[in-house]
Amino acid sequence: MARQKPIIILRDVSRVYHVGGEEVRALDHASMTVYEGDFVAIIGPSGSGKSTLMNIVGCLDTADSGTYILDGQEIERYSESELARIRNRKIGFVFQNFNLLSRLTAEANVELPLIYQHLGYAERKRRVEAALERVGLTDRAMHKPTELSGGQQQRVAVARALATNPSILLADEPTGNLDSKTGQDIMELFRNLHEGGATIVLITHNEEIAAQAKRRIRIMDGHVTEVD
Amino acid sequence: MLLQSIKMAWESVRSNKMRSFLTMLGIIIGVMALVVMVSLVNGATGAVTDRISSLGSDLLSVSVTDDKGVPLRLEDLDQLTEDETIAAVAPSGSMYANVKHGYTEVFASVTGTTASYFPIEGLNLDEGRTLKTVDVENAAYVAVLSANAAEKLFSGDNAIGEKITINGRAFTVVGTLEENDSLMSSMFASYAVYVPFTVESRMAGQPYISSFVASAVGDTDVAEKALAELLRARFSRDDDAYSIINMSSIASALDEVTGTLSLLLGGIAAISLLVGGIGIMNIMLVSVTERTKEIGIRKAIGAGRGTILMQFLIEALMLSLFGCIFGLLVSALILAIISSIAGSITFSMSLDVVLLAVGFSSAIGLIFGLYPANQAAKKHPIDALRYEG
Numbered sequence A: 001m002a003r004q005k006p007i008i009i010l011r012d013v014s015r016v017y018h019v020g021g022e023e024v025r026a027l028d029h030a031s032m033t034v035y036e037g038d039f040v041a042i043i044g045p046s047g048s049g050k051s052t053l054m055n056i057v058g059c060l061d062t063a064d065s066g067t068y069i070l071d072g073q074e075i076e077r078y079s080e081s082e083l084a085r086i087r088n089r090k091i092g093f094v095f096q097n098f099n100l101l102s103r104l105t106a107e108a109n110v111e112l113p114l115i116y117q118h119l120g121y122a123e124r125k126r127r128v129e130a131a132l133e134r135v136g137l138t139d140r141a142m143h144k145p146t147e148l149s150g151g152q153q154q155r156v157a158v159a160r161a162l163a164t165n166p167s168i169l170l171a172d173e174p175t176g177n178l179d180s181k182t183g184q185d186i187m188e189l190f191r192n193l194h195e196g197g198a199t200i201v202l203i204t205h206n207e208e209i210a211a212q213a214k215r216r217i218r219i220m221d222g223h224v225t226e227v228d
Numbered sequence B: 001m002l003l004q005s006i007k008m009a010w011e012s013v014r015s016n017k018m019r020s021f022l023t024m025l026g027i028i029i030g031v032m033a034l035v036v037m038v039s040l041v042n043g044a045t046g047a048v049t050d051r052i053s054s055l056g057s058d059l060l061s062v063s064v065t066d067d068k069g070v071p072l073r074l075e076d077l078d079q080l081t082e083d084e085t086i087a088a089v090a091p092s093g094s095m096y097a098n099v100k101h102g103y104t105e106v107f108a109s110v111t112g113t114t115a116s117y118f119p120i121e122g123l124n125l126d127e128g129r130t131l132k133t134v135d136v137e138n139a140a141y142v143a144v145l146s147a148n149a150a151e152k153l154f155s156g157d158n159a160i161g162e163k164i165t166i167n168g169r170a171f172t173v174v175g176t177l178e179e180n181d182s183l184m185s186s187m188f189a190s191y192a193v194y195v196p197f198t199v200e201s202r203m204a205g206q207p208y209i210s211s212f213v214a215s216a217v218g219d220t221d222v223a224e225k226a227l228a229e230l231l232r233a234r235f236s237r238d239d240d241a242y243s244i245i246n247m248s249s250i251a252s253a254l255d256e257v258t259g260t261l262s263l264l265l266g267g268i269a270a271i272s273l274l275v276g277g278i279g280i281m282n283i284m285l286v287s288v289t290e291r292t293k294e295i296g297i298r299k300a301i302g303a304g305r306g307t308i309l310m311q312f313l314i315e316a317l318m319l320s321l322f323g324c325i326f327g328l329l330v331s332a333l334i335l336a337i338i339s340s341i342a343g344s345i346t347f348s349m350s351l352d353v354v355l356l357a358v359g360f361s362s363a364i365g366l367i368f369g370l371y372p373a374n375q376a377a378k379k380h381p382i383d384a385l386r387y388e389g
């Protein structure tokens, strides 16, 4: 396959947590490259560093050593407000623990990144409705996260990530709480997004889900290896 | 964006009503203290200075305590007006007496004086005439009544030409005065009767002038000095022999006192507003810590530092402004109640005070909101996301 432009390049990235004098190497000289329009699954056992990797790729956390090049520019070169802008416009993040605002309704949660994009009311309404419909939660729009099941909350989180039409979608176990039918529906959404040109990085335990991606990357104790 | 920040701030103020109210309480009390105290001082000052100025601020009131064997007579007073700074002089011999018309009797102050007394004191004639020089020279038994005395004795009927008795002696009423709300008359609310000086001095057994009033041509203070010089010369250079009360200096002294008073009270109120501001800061800091996770989520999905700062700053501003509005409403209520109790004086909030309160509250909201808002804005997204309240 003719490779396009690399969008995410990690080189020898390490992330070390210090807990009570002990070092936890969550990422140990991890390197990987994701190209524009890629569909990558990251597989690894619990505690292997998947979420840590995702946070760094999603510009929420920074590496202790190594370089991360996003869109051709080293991440250190971006200012704080540029990073906020990137997170807002370029990246859609589905968190492992959803990270929804408990005080807001599903609708308002999905709307939030659009507000930060300074979109007008009508456009926001349109996109929120479309996103909720795509995850099948139109009838739960006015519910707050505490009034939703785990799987429904997960779908709200997916809807929030989709609403901005991100060019990079980072999803941390987006199907973890879903039955296989709903899980497949979400995967269908991701595939559509991928066909529309988006880059997708998906974290999963589920080999069946991983098999649907174009590439698989395995992570073990902070070490990254390509499968194929 | 501003609208969205306002909306978000409003959501958070609304979703925690009790806490928001308690946070506002400091500002509410501060604004109340400021507005009520300043309005009360202003109202009282306004009422008092109104009365002083209606009394005539160019009035000099003199009393002689020790005549040194050279008591003042009417001719001596006339001589005083020869000084170019003194416009007019009139004796004000005073006694209290029972004044009677038919079966109606009042206890009134009886002032023995001359024609010049009325313009000096700013008393205006309502009906009839005032005292004439011939009345004084002939010691005529004529009287001029204050409005309330005429009303009391004649209850609205014509008084001019009627007879009254003062301590049993018959007098003819020649004039009645207009209502007068000068300081003295309202302070004592007494009935006043004015008769020729010669008559009053005979009745009181006081042939000499122990007190008189004078008005100035120009500057009252200059006239006061000239008058003092003349009196010193007469009473063997003894300053304790006489005393001069200068109404304009009373007015300016009063101004000074009330000015200091409102500054002092305003200062106290400002301090309580400041305390209210610290309350806001305190609660906002708690709220920022509590909402660390929320801040993390907002930052993760793209809220910049400025956006978060704005949201929390607007929240602080909203709390202080709502507190201010609430405080103003309560103040209006309190002032209305005080006014209805006080009766004669109405206390109202001036626009100045309202603007001062709003300005001060906003400043306090901004200043004390800035630190917590900045604490929120500078949180690192991943640390904030991991935070578990």
Ligand SMILES: Nc1ncnc2c1ncn2[C@@H]1O[C@H](COP(=O)(O)OP(=O)(O)OP(=O)(O)O)[C@@H](O)[C@H]1O
Binding pocket: A017, A018, A019, A024, A025, A026, A044, A045, A046, A047, A048, A049, A050, A051, A052, A053, A096, B386
């Ligand atoms: N904030 C932290 N402080 C200290 N150690 C951490 C922190 N976050 C993660 N770790 C450690 O880093 C390692 C990797 O964690 P990470 O969350 O990336 O795992 P994961 O692959 O996402 O696991 P899971 O599949 O269970 O979500 C783990 O050993 C974890 O204990």
Ligand SMILES: [Mg+2]
Binding pocket: A050, A051, A052, A096, A172
């Ligand atoms: Mg994880």
